[in-house]
Amino acid sequence: MEKDEYFEKRKWMVEKLKRELELSDKVVNAMLKVPRHIFVFDELKDEAYNDYPLSIGFGQTISAPHMVAIMCELLSLEEGNKVLEVGAGSGYHAAVVAEIVGERGKVIGIERIPELAKFARENIKKLGYENVEIIVGDGSRGYEKEAPYDRIYVTASAPDIPPPLIEQLKKGGKMVIPIGDFIQYLYVIEKDKKGRITKKNWGSVRFVPLVGEYGFDHKG
Ligand code: SAM
Numbered sequence: 001m002e003k004d005e006y007f008e009k010r011k012w013m014v015e016k017l018k019r020e021l022e023l024s025d026k027v028v029n030a031m032l033k034v035p036r037h038i039f040v041f042d043e044l045k046d047e048a049y050n051d052y053p054l055s056i057g058f059g060q061t062i063s064a065p066h067m068v069a070i071m072c073e074l075l076s077l078e079e080g081n082k083v084l085e086v087g088a089g090s091g092y093h094a095a096v097v098a099e100i101v102g103e104r105g106k107v108i109g110i111e112r113i114p115e116l117a118k119f120a121r122e123n124i125k126k127l128g129y130e131n132v133e134i135i136v137g138d139g140s141r142g143y144e145k146e147a148p149y150d151r152i153y154v155t156a157s158a159p160d161i162p163p164p165l166i167e168q169l170k171k172g173g174k175m176v177i178p179i180g181d182f183i184q185y186l187y188v189i190e191k192d193k194k195g196r197i198t199k200k201n202w203g204s205v206r207f208v209p210l211v212g213e214y215g216f217d218h219k220g
Contacts, residue, residue, distance in 0.1 A: 006037045009049040016051065017069050027072045030099035031065065039090035039123050058113050060208055062090040063155055067205070072096060074176045074188050074202060075151045080104040082146070084168065086139030087111065087155035087210070091120030091132070097153075098132045107132045108146050110139035112211060140212035142168040149173060157184045157207040161199075162214030171195055178207045181216065 014032050017023060037048035039062055044054050053061035071093070077083070077100045085094050088109030098107045109132065111117040117136045124132045135143060139154070140162045147168035154165070157178040166189070169175050175189040186202040209216045 004035055006035060006045075006049065010035065013049040013051065013065055017066055021066065021069055021073075023069055024073060026077070026100050027069055027096075030072070030096045031069060033099055034092065034095045035127070036062070036065065036092055038126060039092040039095075056090045056116065056119065058116060060089055060113065060116060062092050063207075068093050068096055070202075071153055071155075071176050071186075072100065074186075075153055075174055077101055077151060081150040082148075083107045083151045083153070084139075084143055084146070084149040084165075085109040085153055085155065086142075086165070087208075088120045088134050089116055089155065091123040091134065093153075093155060094120070094132050094134070095124060095127060095129060098129045101131065103131055105131055106146075108143055108149075109134045110137050110143050112136070112138055138212035138215075140164070140210055140214035144168065151175070152177075154178065154210060155207065156210035156215070157181070157205075158210040158214065159216055160214075161187070161189060162210075164214070166191070166197065176202075178205050181209070 037045040040048050040054050051065050053064045079102045081101045088111035094107045094109040114136050117134050121134045142164040148170040150173050152175040154177040169191050173191050178184045178186050184205050186205045188200045190198045
């Protein structure tokens with residue numbers, strides 16, 4: 001494990017998450033490895049290992065570490081999985097997932113704000129991940145070109161499950177998505193081998209809105 005100048009802070013953050021949540025070794029190891037301070041503005045680096053969202057500009061945020069950990073656990077990520085992330089933001093969550101799915105896996109992050117997609121791409125490049133691709137576009141439509149996906153997760157809250165995401169999820173696959181406007185819940189969607197869908201409510205959450213064809217009609 002690489003010990004950069006923020007390693008002790010990162011370890012402290014992960015120890016705290018371990019006390020508060022039931023975390024698997026793969027999620028713990030990925031979060032210990034990915035340097036969250038690389039994904040935030042210079043003036044926020046000292047806050048990078050506190051458990052809250054931070055601004056990444058354009059009215060958007062890098063999600064709180066506990067939410068990244070919870071979503072990774074709910075997805076039951078496995079080595080070799082092909083994963084679609086809707087809402088790549090800073091690229092941090094994609095990097096954590098990339099650590100878990102490994103070199104045989106792939107993460108495709110889709111981000112609607114071109115400047116953020118560039119920011120995410122640069123951050124990912126700095127750390128040398130070759131199994132992450134960041135694309136600009138409306139992720140509420142999914143990304144047909146690389147479909148189907150073993151796992152899909154959405155980091156912005158949708159009015160309902162976007163039908164293209166259901167279509168692009170592999171049989172036997174899993175999706176995690178926040179749904180709702182002022183009141184939001186995180187859902188775990190499973191598609192069984194026969195293509196039947198089940199939907200479980202994990203609990204209340206707070207995300208920025210998903211904007212786009214199957215998102216809310218927000219401007220920002
Ligand atoms: N996962 C990110 C990270 O690790 O930094 C945090 C994501 S932030 C909470 C949500 C992101 O979703 C924002 O960057 C926002 O621009 C993006 N977003 C909203 N609607 C979108 C859409 N239809 N397609 C792609 N990205 C979208």
